[in-house]
Amino acid sequence: MTVDLAVDLGFLKLRNPVLAASGTFGYGTEFAPFLDLSSLGGIVVKGLYYGPREGNPPPRLVETASGLLNAIGLQGIGVEAFAAEILPELRRRGAEVWVNVCGEDEDEYLRVISFLDGLDGIAAYELNISCPNVRRNGLCPALRPDWTYDLVRAAKERSRRPLVAKLSPNVTDIVEIARAAERAGADGLSLVNTFLAMAVDPETRRPRLGNVFGGLSGPAIKPIALRMVYQAASAVRVPVIGMGGIMSGRDAVEFLIAGARAVEVGTANFVDPAAAARIVREIEAFCREKGIARVSDLVGTITI
Amino acid sequence: MTVDLAVDLGFLKLRNPVLAASGTFGYGTEFAPFLDLSSLGGIVVKGLYYGPREGNPPPRLVETASGLLNAIGLQGIGVEAFAAEILPELRRRGAEVWVNVCGEDEDEYLRVISFLDGLDGIAAYELNISCPNVRRNGLCPALRPDWTYDLVRAAKERSRRPLVAKLSPNVTDIVEIARAAERAGADGLSLVNTFLAMAVDPETRRPRLGNVFGGLSGPAIKPIALRMVYQAASAVRVPVIGMGGIMSGRDAVEFLIAGARAVEVGTANFVDPAAAARIVREIEAFCREKGIARVSDLVGTITI
Amino acid sequence: MPYAVKIPIVRKQSWGDYHLFRFQAPEMAAAARPGQFVMIRPGESTAPLLRRPISIHGRDRGALEIFFQVAGEGTALLARRKAGDTFDVLGPLGRGFDLDAPLDGKTACLLGGGRGIAPLYFLALELADRGALVKVLYGGRTADDLPVRDRFEEAGLELACSTDDGSFGFPGLVTGLLETEIPVRRPDFLFVCGPDPMMKAAAGLASRFRIPAQISLESVMGCGFGACWGCVRRIKRAGAEAWRKICEDGPVFPAEDIVWEGWK
Amino acid sequence: MPYAVKIPIVRKQSWGDYHLFRFQAPEMAAAARPGQFVMIRPGESTAPLLRRPISIHGRDRGALEIFFQVAGEGTALLARRKAGDTFDVLGPLGRGFDLDAPLDGKTACLLGGGRGIAPLYFLALELADRGALVKVLYGGRTADDLPVRDRFEEAGLELACSTDDGSFGFPGLVTGLLETEIPVRRPDFLFVCGPDPMMKAAAGLASRFRIPAQISLESVMGCGFGACWGCVRRIKRAGAEAWRKICEDGPVFPAEDIVWEGWK
């Protein structure tokens, strides 16, 4: 039995529902030794500001129980170097490229989009309105529906490409934020970004991260992420891309059943650099075993 | 070197900073075979409604990566049976008893407090305004500052005992809620309760919990809980009791350093029924090793 | 209550996914009664986090035995231990089988499905000790799922087996085997442990033939000693139904008290 | 890039908290260069989650060796493996030591502190192969912290040891030993790996005596292959300071490029 892995996001057809999550897949090229980049549904490259960024002082990573706490602070090369050095290589390798768009303020988000709009070979933008590592206190637009609405709307008006808004889990009511992003014209939603968190070193009595706070990802957060994806997918019509702690095909299937049209694989890429491709195969094997002809037949089939 | 383990909450002196967390220590008596109940700073008994409660249909527990997802739904015996069967036994054993107060509505919270006010041998109330397992969608008073304020204020006015408000982590801004509880007259705050979460069984395509959603606890949540405790403790003057994933004395010390005046031990009690007493000893050993004469000297000493 | 952090494993036997461990635990062994269980910590890290409930399979002087099947991550980790390693064991827990009725000369049928055979070995020996005539019915999917059948025979206990695929013994479900046994043997008591559908069917037969039956239930357990209220099932007592804790009020219940419907 | 999920351990040696493993990995061994490292997964569960970076300690035909000290949960789990078990290893990774300069007849001083000795054994053999005169300075807290000193001697490499407590060799820090060596031996090159304060002090000496030094840095690593940007340290290059990835641009850097101040 062959399984049809393709999923239709409405604004874009994916060869399969697995994307590599932003910031956990470098610029994509780092993974070329480990997997065929064209075998994934897509790769969301590391968050891009307009110019190069310094990032936060180390330590930037702390391992926690089944989780990873990071405060990279979006160190990166900026759009020009991306266009010159990275994008051509990704296209040559047949990758479906998404760009995670960042900005210090609305103006920078729009400048990034304008610049990228001028390039070929980008499938969609993921608007990163939810990074907890840029401001010390974890503030970001996705914490409030009005901020979310304003920024998504401005970005959508500027963009010539499909725009997916990436939401934060650090909110009381994810549905309210999801609806605001939809109303503002987002073509899809992706969630969750990392949870604002911290760790303290009892020896030094200092925060373990140079940046004090960081973002928690990995298997630890999966149950909370899955709940939010389910709530968001139940509340909006645009497609939802789910993520948070996906390590295996079965984890991915949980998100699809809960309503995600596609998934992103994050922290797992660090543990197993071939994880994203493996998860595609594991989803396929799951469908075959259960006699499911199209992976899209799983989406949103949860029975309450 | 002897270490002074006592901590002063202002409204109450504790022999040491370790309490057993509500719902994870039964009614206390279940643990008598494993530890000396009088050796703890206190025990917060399982949440009490006025009358007996059925609780949620099983499955009520799912293990997740370094976490426990529960939807017990506060099954319990009610205040009268507690007064008759449990409290005398706890007093006989020398336990410092806190009661976790629940209610379907404000009226029930107040009736529980009135009833308990008539009993001797209770040290304080922990007002459970944050249980995600009672309403299907996880709604609870601690999600909004105004709801928090109103309920805490009404409860405080009625109560003849110190009242600690137990906060929910499922909020955008824990500081706003903490301040509302403080303004309303709470003598202290305890946090965090569990994170609203879910799990899906790929085989049946159903939620793994009978109640669909549940509350996530255990080591998985520690980094998020610690961040919130730090934020709350930095924002209010009343003492903060910290919890979330504490498994060891070092975990407890992280919370104390971040600003908690005491801690509660939850899920760890299931894994090791003597955990709370062990954690007291481990905190003491930590202080001795570092030459810290009073455990209270650790509180809030984080250097940023 | 005996409680030991580290208990040395003195013997291990394995058959594919099934494992039998014997560990030295004199206090626990002295206190143990058939139908009780222990909670074993699968590892030292936080994943898996909780202890796993495993029935007491046998007792031999100061040693206890457990018999289990790998079902997931926790039992897989347990299975990796070797003789000489240690287990972190809490127990004995639960109420076990009610053996207060006069048993001498009575006929007892023990019905075990798959890993559900675990508590029945200990029980069978105890019943035999008390003069009961014991017949064990042991069902599995295939002949490979009946690894401990020799133990019963070596202990001189009467045994009949069934397999779903007919590869050994009676072809079909073990409840089918029970149906053929009842008219012949007219058991005074039934003791049952296995998968839910099998126990439900056995309870149906017990009720039809008016044989008092005790059933050992399973449930996901958070603590094993009554503190978390996570392990409940629907139980009828004195006419009233309630969610009752398997770990404390059970795991063994009279068949007629168990409410099979409407909880899953 | 060689990448193998399961690599069999063929030999294990242990000295207290220190362990030396040899595993069969022909492709990896062929590709490995001194100063490179591998990422090893501590277990199969999600806690611990990430791989741990460990230097390549030695190469012998198709086998690689690692030498490590238990520092926490991850390395404790690794230490529990036995010969016959497998490792989940990713590598070789990183750029390793720069050996492009002419080495024949040159004098190289290798400075290893504690577990920092790990990459220097592989390096020492390679340098000797290329005709360099190698002197290894190996420092530890006590004599027990110098477990692999025999290996150097057995390989015919010149070695001097120091201990902080004076229980073996030169009493004091290994950088103290270096200070006594420099005037005597006038090394052409320094290669250093150890705790940060020791490396910083060694860099100071290198600069004072104008000896080109290469230093192998450590940092917490998320991936090991340049994808997470978690492992950065402050590095100066062409006059400009930046957070550079240890795993990709290093772990070995010229001493003068490392900015020791203001990052921790």
Ligand SMILES: Cc1cc2nc3c(=O)[nH]c(=O)nc-3n(C[C@H](O)[C@H](O)[C@H](O)COP(=O)(O)OP(=O)(O)OC[C@H]3O[C@@H](n4cnc5c(N)ncnc54)[C@H](O)[C@@H]3O)c2cc1C
């Ligand atoms: C009182 C009692 C006695 C038991 N005695 C034995 C025994 O002697 N031998 C034996 O092989 N098994 C026994 N079990 C079952 C055993 O506890 C489970 O197989 C084990 O906990 C599964 O853990 P895991 O990590 O391997 O699998 P998991 O990955 O946790 O689960 C695998 C599957 O088993 C289910 N499961 C998980 N925990 C339990 C549980 N506590 N009870 C029932 N199903 C569960 C899960 O929902 C899942 O479908 C007993 C259970 C109880 C409640």
Ligand SMILES: Cc1cc2nc3c(=O)[nH]c(=O)nc-3n(C[C@H](O)[C@H](O)[C@H](O)COP(=O)(O)OP(=O)(O)OC[C@H]3O[C@@H](n4cnc5c(N)ncnc54)[C@H](O)[C@@H]3O)c2cc1C
């Ligand atoms: C390139 C490289 C090569 C290394 N080679 C070796 C080697 O050959 N032999 C050896 O014994 N050790 C080596 N290390 C150090 C080793 O990686 C750490 O000791 C190990 O990751 C600690 O893991 P753990 O789970 O045991 O301890 P944890 O509990 O994770 O940490 C224990 C302590 O070590 C610190 N730590 C954690 N991870 C690292 C890390 N990656 N680098 C530095 N400190 C860390 C923590 O902050 C903590 O203070 C190397 C490190 C790097 C970066």
Ligand SMILES: Cc1cc2nc3c(=O)[nH]c(=O)nc-3n(C[C@H](O)[C@H](O)[C@H](O)COP(=O)(O)O)c2cc1C
């Ligand atoms: C090291 C690291 C860097 C990240 N960088 C970004 C980023 O640049 N942009 C972004 O939107 N999300 C970023 N994230 C969040 C992930 O894309 C993802 O939302 C999150 O990690 C949850 O998924 P996971 O649990 O599978 O890792 C980063 C996560 C990690 C761990």
Ligand SMILES: Cc1cc2nc3c(=O)[nH]c(=O)nc-3n(C[C@H](O)[C@H](O)[C@H](O)COP(=O)(O)O)c2cc1C
């Ligand atoms: C099974 C279970 C039952 C709980 N019941 C209650 C309760 O009745 N009242 C309450 O305020 N919190 C309850 N909690 C939350 C805990 O008190 C605690 O806030 C939470 O578990 C986080 O701490 P931990 O990670 O140490 O478990 C319960 C938690 C668990 C796991």
Ligand code: FES
């Ligand atoms: S397992 Fe905790 S109450 Fe039964």
Ligand code: FES
């Ligand atoms: S460890 Fe991930 S970039 Fe270096």
